[in-house]
Amino acid sequence: MIAEFGQISLILALVLATLLATVPLYGAYRNNEALMNLAPSLVTGHFVFTLAAFASLATLFLTHDFTVVNVAINSNLLLPWFYRFAATWGSHEGSLLLWVLMLAGWMLAVSLLSRSSLPKPFLTRVLAVMGAISIGFLLFTLLTSNPFDRILPGPPDGQDLNPLLQDAGMIFHPPLLYMGYVGFSVAFGFAIAGLLGGRVERDWVRWSRPWTLMAWAFLTGGITLGSWWAYYELGWGGWWFWDPVENASFVPWLLGTALIHSQAVTEKRGAFPAWTVLLAIAAFSTSLLGTFLVRSGVLTSVHAFATDPERGIFILAFMAIVTGSALTLYAFRAPRIMVGKGFDFVSRETALLLNNVFFTVSAGMVLIGTLYPLVIDFMGWGQISVGPPYFGAMFVLLMTPVVMLIPLGPLSRWGQDNLKRVVAPLLISMAVAVVGGLIIAAALGAFNLRAITGWIGGLWLILGSLSYLMRQKDQVRRFSLPRGQVGMIMAHAGVGVFVIGVGMVESMTYERDMRFEPGDRLEVAGYTFHLHEVAQVKGPNWIAEEGRFTVYRGDREVAQMRPQKRLHHRGQQVMTEVALRPGLFHDLYIALGEPMRDGTGAWSIRVHIKPYIRWIWGGAVLLALGGLIAASDRRYWKRYRAEAREAAKNTGEAPA
Amino acid sequence: MIKMLVPLGVFVGLVVLLLISLPTAEQRRQVSSPLVGREVPTFSLPGLHDPGVSRSTVDFRGQPFILNVWGSWCFSCRVEHPYIERLGREAGVPLVGFNWRDEREDALEWLDQFGDAWTVHMVDVEGRAAIDLGVYGAPETFLIDHRGIIRHKHIGPVDEEIYADLIERIEQMRVEAGT
Amino acid sequence: MTPRRKKRLAVVGLIVLSVSAAATVAFTALQENMLFFISPSDVHAQTLPGDRNFRLGGLVTEGSVSRDNQSLMVSFAVNDGAHEVPVTFQGILPDLFREGQGVIAHGHIGEDGVFHAREVLARHDETYMPNEVADALEKAGTPHTVDMPTTR
Numbered sequence: 001m002i003a004e005f006g007q008i009s010l011i012l013a014l015v016l017a018t019l020l021a022t023v024p025l026y027g028a029y030r031n032n033e034a035l036m037n038l039a040p041s042l043v044t045g046h047f048v049f050t051l052a053a054f055a056s057l058a059t060l061f062l063t064h065d066f067t068v069v070n071v072a073i074n075s076n077l078l079l080p081w082f083y084r085f086a087a088t089w090g091s092h093e094g095s096l097l098l099w100v101l102m103l104a105g106w107m108l109a110v111s112l113l114s115r116s117s118l119p120k121p122f123l124t125r126v127l128a129v130m131g132a133i134s135i136g137f138l139l140f141t142l143l144t145s146n147p148f149d150r151i152l153p154g155p156p157d158g159q160d161l162n163p164l165l166q167d168a169g170m171i172f173h174p175p176l177l178y179m180g181y182v183g184f185s186v187a188f189g190f191a192i193a194g195l196l197g198g199r200v201e202r203d204w205v206r207w208s209r210p211w212t213l214m215a216w217a218f219l220t221g222g223i224t225l226g227s228w229w230a231y232y233e234l235g236w237g238g239w240w241f242w243d244p245v246e247n248a249s250f251v252p253w254l255l256g257t258a259l260i261h262s263q264a265v266t267e268k269r270g271a272f273p274a275w276t277v278l279l280a281i282a283a284f285s286t287s288l289l290g291t292f293l294v295r296s297g298v299l300t301s302v303h304a305f306a307t308d309p310e311r312g313i314f315i316l317a318f319m320a321i322v323t324g325s326a327l328t329l330y331a332f333r334a335p336r337i338m339v340g341k342g343f344d345f346v347s348r349e350t351a352l353l354l355n356n357v358f359f360t361v362s363a364g365m366v367l368i369g370t371l372y373p374l375v376i377d378f379m380g381w382g383q384i385s386v387g388p389p390y391f392g393a394m395f396v397l398l399m400t401p402v403v404m405l406i407p408l409g410p411l412s413r414w415g416q417d418n419l420k421r422v423v424a425p426l427l428i429s430m431a432v433a434v435v436g437g438l439i440i441a442a443a444l445g446a447f448n449l450r451a452i453t454g455w456i457g458g459l460w461l462i463l464g465s466l467s468y469l470m471r472q473k474d475q476v477r478r479f480s481l482p483r484g485q486v487g488m489i490m491a492h493a494g495v496g497v498f499v500i501g502v503g504m505v506e507s508m509t510y511e512r513d514m515r516f517e518p519g520d521r522l523e524v525a526g527y528t529f530h531l532h533e534v535a536q537v538k539g540p541n542w543i544a545e546e547g548r549f550t551v552y553r554g555d556r557e558v559a560q561m562r563p564q565k566r567l568h569h570r571g572q573q574v575m576t577e578v579a580l581r582p583g584l585f586h587d588l589y590i591a592l593g594e595p596m597r598d599g600t601g602a603w604s605i606r607v608h609i610k611p612y613i614r615w616i617w618g619g620a621v622l623l624a625l626g627g628l629i630a631a632s633d634r635r636y637w638k639r640y641r642a643e644a645r646e647a648a649k650n651t652g653e654a655p656a
Numbered sequence: 657m658i659k660m661l662v663p664l665g666v667f668v669g670l671v672v673l674l675l676i677s678l679p680t681a682e683q684r685r686q687v688s689s690p691l692v693g694r695e696v697p698t699f700s701l702p703g704l705h706d707p708g709v710s711r712s713t714v715d716f717r718g719q720p721f722i723l724n725v726w727g728s729w730c731f732s733c734r735v736e737h738p739y740i741e742r743l744g745r746e747a748g749v750p751l752v753g754f755n756w757r758d759e760r761e762d763a764l765e766w767l768d769q770f771g772d773a774w775t776v777h778m779v780d781v782e783g784r785a786a787i788d789l790g791v792y793g794a795p796e797t798f799l800i801d802h803r804g805i806i807r808h809k810h811i812g813p814v815d816e817e818i819y820a821d822l823i824e825r826i827e828q829m830r831v832e833a834g835t
Numbered sequence: 836m837t838p839r840r841k842k843r844l845a846v847v848g849l850i851v852l853s854v855s856a857a858a859t860v861a862f863t864a865l866q867e868n869m870l871f872f873i874s875p876s877d878v879h880a881q882t883l884p885g886d887r888n889f890r891l892g893g894l895v896t897e898g899s900v901s902r903d904n905q906s907l908m909v910s911f912a913v914n915d916g917a918h919e920v921p922v923t924f925q926g927i928l929p930d931l932f933r934e935g936q937g938v939i940a941h942g943h944i945g946e947d948g949v950f951h952a953r954e955v956l957a958r959h960d961e962t963y964m965p966n967e968v969a970d971a972l973e974k975a976g977t978p979h980t981v982d983m984p985t986t987r
Contacts, residue, residue, distance in 0.1 A: 072734075155734045156769060258948055278663055285667070292674065312678050320671050327664040334660045357850055361857050372865060373668075374677045383872035385890060390868035393899040394861055513907055565930075569729075574930040593927035596904040604907050604927050787897060787935040 001020040002146040003068050006056025008341070009095075010148075014138040016042050020131030022397075026122040028128070034126045043104075043111045043127055046134065050104040051252075054097055057147050058088045067154030070094060070147045076158040078541035078569070080165075086171040092311075093147035095174055099291075100137050102182040103130065104176070110186055110211065117637060118207055125193035126186070133185055137319040144311050169229035174369045177222030177249060183215020184256060188284035191277045192326055195333040205276060206266045210265060210631040212280075213487075214340030216256040217627030223249055224549040232578055236588055237608045239505065239616055242391040248290030251363050255283040255394050258359035265352045269414055271343060274334045275356070281330060285323040286363070292316055293370070344416035351409040358402050361641075365394045403499060404481065405458045407464025410485075412469070425471065429463035446508050454503010465489045486607040487630025494622025501615030510609040513593065516547075517602040525609055527588065529561075534603060542566045542575075547592050547603065548611035563590045563605075586611040665767045690810055696723075696800050697788040704755050704763060704777035713804070720829035721750040722822075723798040724774065725759040725786070728766035730794040736813035737770050743819070744773035747826050753777035756786050756794055799825055802833035865867040870941065883944055890937045891920065891950050900934055913938065913950070924952040931957035 018040040027035025057070070061084045066072040074087045074094075089098040106373040114123055141147070177322045190208035195200070226246070231239050240246065265600045266276040292315040343349035369386045376384050407429065413424045437456030437531040441447050469489055475481040510525055544564040551559040561579035568575065581588040586609055593604030680758035700712040713723075724740055726733040744751045755763050760779065780786050789798070799808040799822065808825050810818055872890045874881065883889065896919055899912035910923045911934075922940055932938060932955065940952035 151735065153769075156765070184979035235881055262856050274660075274850070282663075289670075316671065316674055316678070323667055324664070324671075327667055331660040331664055342843075350846070352845065357853055361854060365857070368861065369865065371673065371868075374673055376869075378676055379671065384869045385872065386865060390864045393864050393868075394857075397860060398857065449949050515905060516906060590929075593907075596902070598904040600904075602904065606927050787933065790894075790935055 001342045002059050002063075002065065002149060004058050005369050006053045006060075007146070007148040009049040009052040009056065010138060010142060013046050013053065013100070014135065014142065016046040016049065017131045017134040017138060020046060021128050021135055024124045025128035028221050031121065033120070039127045040111045040115065043107045044132070046131070046205075047108040050097075050101050054088070054101045057094060057097060058085055059565075060148075061085065061088050065154070066156070067150050067152055067158070068147075069149045069151050070324070070576070072151070072155055072158040072521075074158070076541070080540060082171065083166050086165070088399045089174050090165045090170075091147070093141070093145045095178075096137065096141045096145055097147055098175060099178055099182060100134060100141060100608065102178045103134050103137065103185060106130070106182055106186055106211075107134070109262030110189075113637070114207060116647075118204075122193055122197060122204060125196050126189040128195075129192045130185055131187040133188075133322065136322065140314055140318065144314055160549060167229065167233055169225055169233065173225040173229055175216055175222075176225055180215050180217075180219025180222050181249075181252065181257075181290070183211065183218055184252060184284040184287050186211035186215060186456060187259065187280040188326070190594050191280035192329065195277065195326075195329050196337060200332060202267050202270050202273075202402040203271070205263055206636060208280070209260070209267060210633070210636040211264050212256070212260055212371065212471075213627045213631035216253070216260055217251050217624045217631065219249070219256060220620055220624040220627060223253060224617050224624065225360070227620075228617050232580055232589075237511065237591075237606070237610065239603050239613060239620060242369075242388040245294050247366050247391075248293045251292060251367050251370075252286040254281050254359050254363035254366065255279060255286055258282050258356045258363070258531070261352045261355045261359075265349055269343070269349060271349050272353070274330075274337045277330060277337070279322065279336065279356075281326045281359075285319065285326070287316070288319045288322065292319060312601060343414070346412070346417045346419050346422070348409060348412040348414050348417070348486060351405060351412050354405060355402065355409065358398050362395065362398045365398065366391065369394070395407040400457075403461060403495070406461055406495065407468070410468045410488065410492075425467055426464055429467050433457075433460035433463055442612075444504075444508075446504065448507050450507035451503050454500050458496040458498075458503070462493045465493040465496070482633055482635065484630045484633035484635065485634070487626040487628070489626070490629065491623045491626030494626060496619070496621045497615050498619025501612045501617075504612035505610055505616060508611045509604075512608075513604060513606050516605040517600050520602075522607060524607070525610070526553055527558075529590070531605070534601060537564070539566070542568045545579070545592065547579075547605065550589060551588060559588065561588065561590050563592045567592075567648060582614060585616060587613050667741050688727070692806050694806060695804050696798070696824065697785075699785040699788060701778035701780055701785055704753070704760065704767075704779050707760070707779070709745050711776060713800075716750055716752070716800070717804055718802050718833075719749060720801050720826060720833055721752055722747060722826070723752045723754055723789075723800060725754045725756050725789075725791055725796040725798075726793050727756045727794050728762040729758065732813040733795045734770065735771075736795055736815070739814040739816070739819045741771060741773035743814070743822065744775070747823060749826055750775040751829065754786070754789075754791075755779045757781065796821065799829065801829045858906050858981075865980075872916045872943075875913055875920040876915055878920045878950070879918040885944055887945060888941060888943050888953075889950075890939055891922070892937070895932070895934050895936055895938055897934045898964065913940065920950050921948070922950040922952050924955050928955055930955040933957070 020039060024036050024039035024042070026032070027038070047338050056209055060068050060071050062081060063436070064071070064075070064077060069611075070091055071087075071540075073294055074091045075084050078293050087094070089095045106545075107127060110130070110441070111123070111127055114126075118126075187208050190204055192210070196205050215489040223246075226249070230241065231237065259276070262272060262276045262279055265271045266273045292312060313438050372386050373384050376382065407426055408422055412426060433456050436459050437452060440459075440501050441452045441455050444451070446452075446586075469476060469481075472481055473483065510523075512522075514522065516522070516531045518531055518533045520531050528551065530550045530552065532550065534547050537546045544566040546562050546564045549559075549561040550557055551561055559581040561581060563579035564577040566575045566577055567573075574593050579591060589610060591606040591609035593606060596602040596604065696713050698713055699712045703711050704708045722743060724743075726740075740751070751774050753776070755777050757778070758781070763777075763779075778785075783791075795813055797810045797814060798806055801807050807829060808821065808822075814822065840899070870888055870890050872892060875891070875893050884967070891913060893913040893915040896912040896914045900909065902909050907927070908923065908925050909928060910921065912919045912921050914920075918921070923940075924940065924942075930974070936957065939956045940950060941954040941956075942950055942952035944950050
């Protein structure tokens with residue numbers, strides 16, 4: 001019954017989405033109040049039914065209804081309840097449902113929170129565009145990937161959730177990532193609504209800014225969680241692999257980063273509005289492209305997804321319609337977009353323009369590297385993959401100027417400025433960063449190019465952000481620093497923390513695969529790893545060999561570490577569970593390899609010491625928090641009439 | 657106006673590239689076995705209902721037979737089960753079950769619930785013989801002719817279309833074997 | 836030219852310059868980091884440069900895996916049904932590495948004809964196989980899905 005209820009809810013949501021994408025839109029076109037007033041109720045209904053469908057699927061998982069194919073394949077009686085709940089979105093079908101739920105949630109949020117700050121026809125158009133996107137995804141779910149398909153009679157027990165996904169990081173990674181992906185649909189909706197209305201104005205750019213910031217913050221969080229998960233779950237200790245699936249989420253992030261900066265310029269100065277619109281379209285379109293690449297199987301990836309070219313065709317067609325019509329509309333309407341004020345070569349506009357150039361080019365580079373194998377294959381030149389060094393080299397090349405320029409941006413004035421005036425307050429930071437970076441790197445015994453540049457760049461960003469904060473000390477003292485600025489400072493300093501982490505991890509990681517017999521010791525970097533024994537242990541749905549290590553620093557015991565090699569009952573999958581001792585300055589990391597079959601009870605074992613790896617995610621968390629704080633700036637949420645008037649007067653220096 | 661069409665042009669190019677890449681992805685799904693055309697490896701395994709009896713691939717020499725890899729843990733095996741039952745009834749050749757990486761109790765319970773359509777089962781708990789056979793996953797269905805040559809292998813669940821294809825191939829093998 | 840147009844020109848010039856510079860560097864880097872996918876048959880058919888890295892894909896030959904228990908050196912053979920290439924690897928193999936299963940090895944070919952792998956990837960689960968491996972098997976011409984011709 002519950003499955004049928006979920007199915008019907010989905011169909012009803014589709015009906016409401018279809019109504020939403022047509023009737024109120026017509027109302028906005030004819031300026032018919034009554035029709036436009038339908039939009040918020042339709043949005044609420046759409047959300048309620050999507051939620052009902054999602055709750056149904058979750059209930060099916062929690063109650064072990066194996067007559068539902070999706071449950072039978074992705075769950076079993078031994079699976080603990082939280083993984084069963086997470087299994088709701090562990091499969092392709094379920095993750096689509098989550099996508100739709102997120103979209104419905106964003107739509108509801110826009111309709112509730114922007115009701116007072118947006119003109120009605122504009123809000124209606126935004127919601128209608130988002131409704132149209134929902135139609136596509138609901139159709140996709142219902143026609144090609146129905147999570148409620150049944151099989152009768154059902155099996156007595158289900159298979160299993162992919163053991164890789166049985167993990168806390170995996171419970172939260174997809175929802176956060178999707179919040180980001182789907183969140184860009186709001187910026188997309190605003191851009192299309194603006195184009196449909198025939199005008200791109202600073203007002204609606206301002207209204208879309210908090211939404212873009214939120215989506216970007218969630219995407220940052222989602223990618224971070226994915227990186228952290230890969231680090232401890234995949235068992236080889238890396239934090240980023242330039243895998244096509246990762247790249248698919250990274251391209252929208254890069255474009256989103258460009259977008260939040262170009263929105264600042266367009267809102268404040270009215271400069272490059274057409275570009276902002278184009279970026280909003282691109283950020284969401286690459287989110288769709290990511291979904292396509294992951295689901296269609298056109299690219300090889302270490303991430304195993306049940307790929308299906310038929311689904312690929314559907315997403316591709318959907319993407320062609322959504323992005324194709326958006327870009328066509330853009331081509332017709334963009335020339336009518338207002339032209340902004342001019343600006344000087346040295347100005348904040350230029351700084352933000354440079355940001356946009358670098359981030360967009362980076363996104364292009366990642367996209368080219370990801371899609372290049374397809375081109376080569378098509379040309380018949382053989383099968384290739386693009387090695388991580390390509391991405392690494394390109395990235396360092398493109399991001400070095402960004403790191404150098406970040407502290408200059410906030411300190412420069414709109415319109416026209418003087419380079420000396422901008423750089424002067426930063427001279428101290430610059431000197432301290434260079435000297436401090438060299439000293440710290442030397443003190444840590446990390447006197448190599450990567451670590452040194454990491455420290456100098458990181459300190460420069462952190463100190464640069466602080467010196468900006470110092471200049472606003474009056475506001476800081478009165479606790480009246482606008483949240484937009486607090487967020488910005490935090491995010492920029494976060495980049496600094498991240499850069500330090502990358503510099504250290506990439507140059508100072510200790511990594512060794514070696515043979516360990518019970519009783520063996522390994523002494524490295526002041527630590528002693530001692531393996532006592534390898535024992536058998538049992539879990540709810542697996543059995544494992546467990547290595548028991550004691551780690552000493554000098555003579556002091558610092559940790560008991562127990563890496564495991566698990567054998568899952570269902571399907572007999574083998575999984576490596578690494579043992580980790582996280583630390584602010586370094587992680588200890590042990591993974592079991594395989595038993596040596598020579599009668600000594602020895603194992604091959606991988607030991608890593610990863611310095612500053614937490615700084616990578618710590619920096620990313622600062623970025624995400626910065627985005628959320630900036631999104632909560634009161635300025636964005638004021639009633640639109642008063643704000644519009646004020647904005648017309650406001651021409652002085654204002655924070656981005 | 658022309659300038660504004662550039663993004664659209666780039667996008668159309670991208671879509672075309674992805675569109676022509678899709679068939680390649682389709683091809684890649686056609687996983688295949690290097691063992692087809694070779695003699696089926698010889699191995700002896702215990703039976704399922706009769707663990708004391710040892711069953712070997714050689715037992716079936718002289719007639720074509722079907723070897724179906726399954727496990728009670730394998731959901732797709734459940735999906736293909738109706739067609740496997742039909743194969744057992746209608747193919748007219750022995751249908752050998754290859755119970756892979758399973759637990760005996762689970763397997764017997766599964767057969768009780770869904771029906772035992774197989775002529776006989778062999779049990780490979782550790783999966784050693786499966787490696788010799790080049791088994792990628794369950795379910796898989798092998799067709800072996802009267803000379804013991806693997807003639808065809810299907811990976812994944814059998815459906816209506818695959819069933820018809822298998823029956824046709826079996827007919828062919830029976831003609832060759834002269835049975 | 837008005838100062839304003841000059842500024843615009845400077846900005847446009849800056850963009851064009853950086854984009855073209857980035858594109859040049861990108862394509863050079865792309866060419867350098869292209870890892871060609873090869874099958875054991877390719878290795879036999881031609882001499883491949885020893886200074887380039889490749890991705891070798893195929894099935895691990897049954898019974899070919901041997902380990903040195905002291906040094907963690909593993910050697911095994913990869914085949915595509917037609918030919919076989921010996922591979923050596925130092926370190927820990929992935930969980931899903933098994934005889935008779937698909938693998939991809941990254942590395943280069945030594946003068947001795949042995950493929951020295953720096954990294955070994957195995958397929959992810961029971962129903963998945965690296966796409967390239969499936970392709971390679973197909974290309975090797977083993978008539979997997981085609982019936983053998985009848986010889987009576």
